[in-house]
Amino acid sequence: MVQKLGRLKESPSQTAGPYVHIGTNPNFIGIHGLYAADLGSETVPEAVRGERIVVTGRVFDGGGNILKDALIEIWQADADGLYPGRGEHRGAADPAFTGWARQPVDGVTGDFRFETIKPGSAPYFDGRPMAPHITFWIVARGINIGLHTRLYFGDEEEANATDPVLTRIEHRGRVPTLIAARSDDSGQPTYTFDIHLQGDKETVFFDI
Amino acid sequence: MRNDNASYQDGAFFQRDRAWHPPAFTPEYKTSVLRSPQKALLSLGNTISEMTGPVFGHDMLGPLDNDLIRNYATTGDPIGPRIIVYGRVLDENARPVPGALVEFWQANAGGRYRHKKETYLAAIDPNFGGCGRTITDEEGRYWFRTIKPGAYPWPNGVNDWRPAHIHFSVFGHAFAQRLITQMYFEGDPMIWQCPIVMSIPSREAVETLVAALDRAASLPMDTLAYKFDIVLRGSRATMFENRKEGN
Ligand SMILES: [Fe+2]
Numbered sequence: 359m360v361q362k363l364g365r366l367k368e369s370p371s372q373t374a375g376p377y378v379h380i381g382t383n384p385n386f387i388g389i390h391g392l393y394a395a396d397l398g399s400e401t402v403p404e405a406v407r408g409e410r411i412v413v414t415g416r417v418f419d420g421g422g423n424i425l426k427d428a429l430i431e432i433w434q435a436d437a438d439g440l441y442p443g444r445g446e447h448r449g450a451a452d453p454a455f456t457g458w459a460r461q462p463v464d465g466v467t468g469d470f471r472f473e474t475i476k477p478g479s480a481p482y483f484d485g486r487p488m489a490p491h492i493t494f495w496i497v498a499r500g501i502n503i504g505l506h507t508r509l510y511f512g513d514e515e516e517a518n519a520t521d522p523v524l525t526r527i528e529h530r531g532r533v534p535t536l537i538a539a540r541s542d543d544s545g546q547p548t549y550t551f552d553i554h555l556q557g558d559k560e561t562v563f564f565d566i
Numbered sequence: 567m568r569n570d571n572a573s574y575q576d577g578a579f580f581q582r583d584r585a586w587h588p589p590a591f592t593p594e595y596k597t598s599v600l601r602s603p604q605k606a607l608l609s610l611g612n613t614i615s616e617m618t619g620p621v622f623g624h625d626m627l628g629p630l631d632n633d634l635i636r637n638y639a640t641t642g643d644p645i646g647p648r649i650i651v652y653g654r655v656l657d658e659n660a661r662p663v664p665g666a667l668v669e670f671w672q673a674n675a676g677g678r679y680r681h682k683k684e685t686y687l688a689a690i691d692p693n694f695g696g697c698g699r700t701i702t703d704e705e706g707r708y709w710f711r712t713i714k715p716g717a718y719p720w721p722n723g724v725n726d727w728r729p730a731h732i733h734f735s736v737f738g739h740a741f742a743q744r745l746i747t748q749m750y751f752e753g754d755p756m757i758w759q760c761p762i763v764m765s766i767p768s769r770e771a772v773e774t775l776v777a778a779l780d781r782a783a784s785l786p787m788d789t790l791a792y793k794f795d796i797v798l799r800g801s802r803a804t805m806f807e808n809r810k811e812g813n
Pocket residue numbers: 375377673728731733
């Protein structure tokens with residue numbers, strides 16, 4: 359016999375289900391009076407440094423159908439590549455920036471839309487720079503465990519070409535699933551990031 | 567996964583045990599069929615992007631946020647068995663996780679959700695909203711008061727029913743720890759008939775989601791108590807730490 363390690367097991371994940379909005383975005387579905395605003399729906403304050411951008415897209419299932427009930431969270435560094443919140447020991451991030459946002463997709467069109475700032479570059483664990491990116495976490499009915507992925511920026515070709523994560527993707531044809539194209543047509547820089555849960559265009563999801 | 571020079575205490579999280587969690591594709595739960603990635607996940611050692619996470623302060627909480635009996639009531643208390651749910655948020659090293667935002671949502675005592683997509687015949691309770699939130703204290707503890715939710719039918723099999731449950735969303739200290747799960751109630755035979763529960767591969771893992779009835783913690787003539795601990799991923803950082811993680 360040997361000594362016991364005494365570790366606990368992580369609580370197993372269960373789907374967020376169809377009614378996740380009740381818990382996360384009650385105002386979005388008309389439950390008012392509990393929270394002044396849905397957490398994560400706040401606009402980025404004026405004081406935050408950085409280029410204002412819009413990130414938009416839709417989530418598709420394996421049949422090409424647009425999900426109308428998904429919930430998306432994003433987590434990102436500030437304009438200097440520093441993370442707000444816990445775990446950042448390289449310096450203080452922009453104090454006006456939370457780095458986190460959450461939005462349900464639109465119940466009719468399935469569109470999601472985040473108004474945020476473009477993050478700076480942060481280092482990989484070996485010190486090499488990672489290209490600017492935004493972490494995405496997707497939950498919904500039928501998704502048994504939250505899906506992690508990253509949005510990379512289409513106008514960062516040089517940084518993307520040497521990014522330590524993107525260059526690890528063996529099937530090079532799948533790299534574009536993580537790269538959002540930029541458009542300035544609306545006057546506001548807009549990146550479109552469609553997420554495909556399954557199929558030929560399946561987004562690269564991460565086990566982190 | 568790490569370079570030779572990285573400190574052993576650099577904070578990376580233990581690899582997630584994917585065999586312990588439900589797989590993405592669980593055909594008995596029909597909606598998962600088209601919503602499950604089929605390609606291998608890209609395994610990625612933690613980077614700063616996953617080892618950091620947002621902070622939520624106690625000042626964001628309203629006084630009734632952890633009281634689902636009162637936070638939506640207008641004409642009286644909601645119908646149903648009054649319960650307290652309490653427990654701790656821990657990591658895999660059995661260390662408390664203080665300052666963790668815990669959000670919860672549930673059906674009312676009749677099994678009906680306050681949601682426009684809900685079509686179950688059971689009545690809406692005018693005094694029950696069905697959601698709340700709290701933040702763990704320095705010892706990782708949390709509690710809230712609510713009514714015990716009812717079982718409800720759902721469109722999957724012709725006659726599938728969910729056991730009584732409360733949904734939980736938990737933020738730890740890092741985005742790598744982000745978790746959504748569900749709590750079930752001790753002694754409920756319907757747990758073992760539910761395709762969503764049974765998406766979890768082992769009985770042992772399911773049992774970690776079943777809250778224990780705690781008669782000692784119950785309030786006489788008032789409220790039954792259920793204990794529900796939640797475990798988030800642990801890291802090499804908290805293994806060696808003497809100070810509390812609360813920074
Ligand atoms: Fe539910």
